[in-house]
Amino acid sequence: MNVSLHYILENPLFEHAQLLAGADGCFRTVERVSVFDSPFGMDVIEQGIIAPGDFFVTGLLQFSADSDALFEVFRVLIAGQCSGVCLIAQQPVLINDRIRALCDQNHFPIVYLSDDIAYAQIMDTINRYIAIENLNLINQLRLDKICNDQTTASERIHLLESMNRQIGSQIMAVCFLGRLQSQLAGFEWNTLWLSRAGDIYIDEHQSRIILLSADDAHALRVHLDVTRNTIAQYFEQTVLGISRSYPRHWVAKAVQEARIALDMACAEGVSEQSYDPLSITQLLFPLRNSREAQDFCAAFTHALRAGTSPEGCRELWNTLQVFVHCTGDFKKSAQMLRQHENTVRYRINRVKTLLNMEHDPIRFYEAVGAAVHLHQILRRDPEFEDLLK
Secondary structure (H helix, E strand, O other), X not given: OOOEHHHHHOOHHHOOOEEEEOHHHOOOEOOEEEEOOOOOOOHHHHOOOOOOOEEEEEOOOOOOOOOHHHHHHHHHHHHOOOOEEEEXXXXXXXXXXXXXXXHHHOOOOEEEEOOOOOHXXXXXXXXXXXXXXXXXXXXXXXXXXXXXXXOOHHHHHHHHHHHOOOOOOEEEEEEEEEEEOOHHHHHHHHHHHHOOOOOEEEEOOOOEEEEEEEOOHHXXXXXXXHHHHHHHHHEEEEEEEEOOOEEHHHHHHHHHHHHHHHHHHHHHOXXXXXXXXXXXXXXXXXXXXXXXXXXXXXXXXHHHHHOOOHHHHHHHHHHHHHHHHOOOOHHHHHHHHOXXXXXXXXXXXXHHHHOOOOOOHHHHHHHHHHHHHHHHHOOOOHHHHHHHO
């Protein structure tokens, strides 16, 4: 459960709300919302009537000015680790300096609203936030179980349908990062996904996952385009990882692919990456921190440094990157480098010699391709950084 009072207060319903005390306590988590209008004592904690995270809406109708009973109520709420109070009244006259000091000292928020807002409207709004978060936590647990290798195809379908009974026969996963344009946008975004037929949204806090579904591959691709646009409406600085489409009982594979694609997008500094089983960069990515990858980088860069000057080394490395980017096309590489084609050929042959691979073209292309792809992943690796200095 992770719905903070600060997050709730971003809702337009609280646009004109005032914090009378305890403003530093808006980080408190709201677990449930209730009402009180009469005095009570510490026994309500022992009896379990109030619990940590409780947020109360009240008009303080049963209290008189300068009442010790009201001060005692706030002591009880603070002791019970409640999340705050929302006061609905024409004037907050009952909240005297003594109560304000108590709440400020204990970071216990008192939110004040004018009395033209109904209790039910406030409680309904807060309960929607709580319901969204509870549903998200439950769906996270279901997704974790789906991704467990021990689940059967029928179990995975059952879990999917428990999250959304309108799930289609084909499924695709989108895993993404991004910053919400506003707190209100977050509430609207979550509310939107509650009503999306056939789709599932889960906020994993580190990243977000959308399971898109349809009954055929074409409809799923169209659905993906719409979802891209929807994400852009609510989020900034997004990075997306997208899986291939699968029959819905292969949902775990789709989620795994989307997560890998997101990692690849972050590593390569691009805003979107689809899972590509033939991608060499994707193949090398899990090995990026291995001893073998470190040894390869060191050996490759040492061979280039040993046979030429620092300036020549940078020149050869830049040529190699362009050459791989142009899929080994000398003419295109020369155009990008603004060099004669023969100059590019000379430099490539020079690298073959330095790597001692002039008689093994297959191995040469493998090594050069791996070096450039590893550089895309390990942009801050000191071995490669030295080549670019």
